[in-house]
Amino acid sequence: MAKNRKTPENRRPIAARKSQARRCKAAATAEPASSTTDIEDLAPAVPGPAAAPAALRAQLLRWYDAHRRDLPWRRASGGEEDRAYAVWVSEVMLQQTRVPVVVGYYDRWMTRWPTVRSLAAATQEEVNEMWAGLGYYRRARFLLEGAKQIVEKGEFPRTASALRDVRGIGDYTAGAIASIAFNEVVPVVDGNVVRVLSRLYAIADNPKESSTVKRFWELAGQLVDPSRPGDFNQAMMELGATLCSKTKPGCSECPVSSHCQALALSRDNPPVQVTDYPRVVPKAKPRSDFAAVSVVQIAQGLKQEDDYKKDKDDLFLLIRRPEEGLLAGLWEFPLVLVDEEKTDLINRRKEMDKYLKKLLKIDVGQKPTVILREDVGEYVHVFSHIRLTMYVELLILNLKDEVGPVCSMVHGSEKLKLVNENSVESMGLTSGIRKVYNMAKAFKLRRLSVYENDQVPTRKRSRRVKQ
Ligand code: SF4
Numbered sequence: 001m002a003k004n005r006k007t008p009e010n011r012r013p014i015a016a017r018k019s020q021a022r023r024c025k026a027a028a029t030a031e032p033a034s035s036t037t038d039i040e041d042l043a044p045a046v047p048g049p050a051a052a053p054a055a056l057r058a059q060l061l062r063w064y065d066a067h068r069r070d071l072p073w074r075r076a077s078g079g080e081e082d083r084a085y086a087v088w089v090s091e092v093m094l095q096q097t098r099v100p101v102v103v104g105y106y107d108r109w110m111t112r113w114p115t116v117r118s119l120a121a122a123t124q125e126e127v128n129e130m131w132a133g134l135g136y137y138r139r140a141r142f143l144l145e146g147a148k149q150i151v152e153k154g155e156f157p158r159t160a161s162a163l164r165d166v167r168g169i170g171d172y173t174a175g176a177i178a179s180i181a182f183n184e185v186v187p188v189v190d191g192n193v194v195r196v197l198s199r200l201y202a203i204a205d206n207p208k209e210s211s212t213v214k215r216f217w218e219l220a221g222q223l224v225d226p227s228r229p230g231d232f233n234q235a236m237m238e239l240g241a242t243l244c245s246k247t248k249p250g251c252s253e254c255p256v257s258s259h260c261q262a263l264a265l266s267r268d269n270p271p272v273q274v275t276d277y278p279r280v281v282p283k284a285k286p287r288s289d290f291a292a293v294s295v296v297q298i299a300q301g302l303k304q305e306d307d308y309k310k311d312k313d314d315l316f317l318l319i320r321r322p323e324e325g326l327l328a329g330l331w332e333f334p335l336v337l338v339d340e341e342k343t344d345l346i347n348r349r350k351e352m353d354k355y356l357k358k359l360l361k362i363d364v365g366q367k368p369t370v371i372l373r374e375d376v377g378e379y380v381h382v383f384s385h386i387r388l389t390m391y392v393e394l395l396i397l398n399l400k401d402e403v404g405p406v407c408s409m410v411h412g413s414e415k416l417k418l419v420n421e422n423s424v425e426s427m428g429l430t431s432g433i434r435k436v437y438n439m440a441k442a443f444k445l446r447r448l449s450v451y452e453n454d455q456v457p458t459r460k461r462s463r464r465v466k467q
Contacts, residue, residue, distance in 0.1 A: 063255035064235035129428030142168020180230035187220030192240025
């Protein structure tokens with residue numbers, strides 16, 4: 001039986017963790033635990049999975065055969081390499097994204113790129129377009145880079161250790177592909193498996209600590225079924241994703257409940273609940289960033305400003321983000337980070353003007369070029385570690401004589417792009433940038449309905465609008 005490790009930092013007095021309601025319930029039904037009782041001091045009354053691994057494997061696989069969900073990547077036909085590719089794509093999509101969302105993306109992806117070779121021939125733009133809305137775009141980039149690497153090498157790596165050499169494939173994905181597609185006896189450990197293992201073995205240590213992570217891998221490696229490793233790994237993940245859920249585990253229906261030490265502890269020590277495992281580690285508060293975002297629309301060849309309402313050939317300026325870091329290589333509207341204390345309108349415009357001048361070599365502050373410039377609202381986008389508040393403006397420029405030089409500058413650049421409205425609508429923008437675009441579009445439609453009533457958007461009128 002695995003022994004729980006205990007450090008001063010991860011000791012958790014039970015009474016301190018329980019809500020008032022749970023304490024009341026415990027007091028009414030059992031001897032209350034001492035306020036100094038530590039969850040790690042409790043001895044489980046069942047021997048645990050290590051005592052009878054063969055029985056646990058058989059029970060879990062029987063349950064999996066009868067109850068597994070019918071998911072498209074489990075239906076993948078073809079040879080081992082096709083299966084490996086299907087597992088790879090699905091596992092990458094499933095990182096950070098729920099199954100019902102992934103199913104649609106997976107089907108569209110596999111229709112367009114059914115093999116690793118077809119994916120390797122795609123462009124990053126096409127892949128980003130397909131990925132739009134799934135978030136964590138680095139995953140899409142790595143899939144494409146990994147596909148190119150595999151095709152260049154000539155064959156799909158067949159072992160977990162060889163798979164780890166492919167760009168973007170880590171321990172988890174390597175284990176999943178090697179065991180499911182190539183039947184290698186290797187484990188997988190993801191969030192669902194961590195939950196199941198921490199309950200089966202009543203492990204209360206911080207699941208994020210590297211020593212605990214190492215231990216989960218060791219335990220998973222001891223449990224994996226030698227004859228059906230891929231199914232066993234999927235069964236562990238399936239159990240964690242369905243019955244052994246975070247907040248409402250269905251222990252009465254669980255195929256391995258007789259091995260579950262957390263369940264045994266919860267029965268013998270009423271204040272303890274299986275949901276105490278794994279230990280909940282508070283997430284670090286995301287950093288707060290602030291940005292001015294300008295949806296820059298370039299009206300071409302207008303003779304005078306009141307022609308604007310008839311113009312259908314406007315172009316939007318997009319900028320490619322740096323190849324490293326957040327949303328690497330993706331397109332966005334001009335965006336400048338500003339300090340929290342400098343998010344007022346004057347400062348934001350000043351920073352944006354500086355940025356656009358550097359970018360396009362034009363002075364947008366010059367009055368004749370600006371047809372309309374108005375704030376359209378704020379939007380907060382939360383990334384895993386950043387809370388980004390975007391102050392969005394719509395800036396419509398009539399470049400007149402400058403349009404030629406600006407267009408040639410953009411066409412000669414890989415980092416700038418001028419696209420018409422149809423292209424913006426169809427291209428793979430991130431959900432945050434799509435939201436920004438929709439805000440500007442809705443604002444413009446409201447404005448155009450005013451223009452339809454012959455209220456021409458002169459700058460004089462624009463300036464009167466409260467910012
Ligand atoms: S008995 Fe309950 S807590 Fe234990 S593994 Fe099964 S579902 Fe999870």
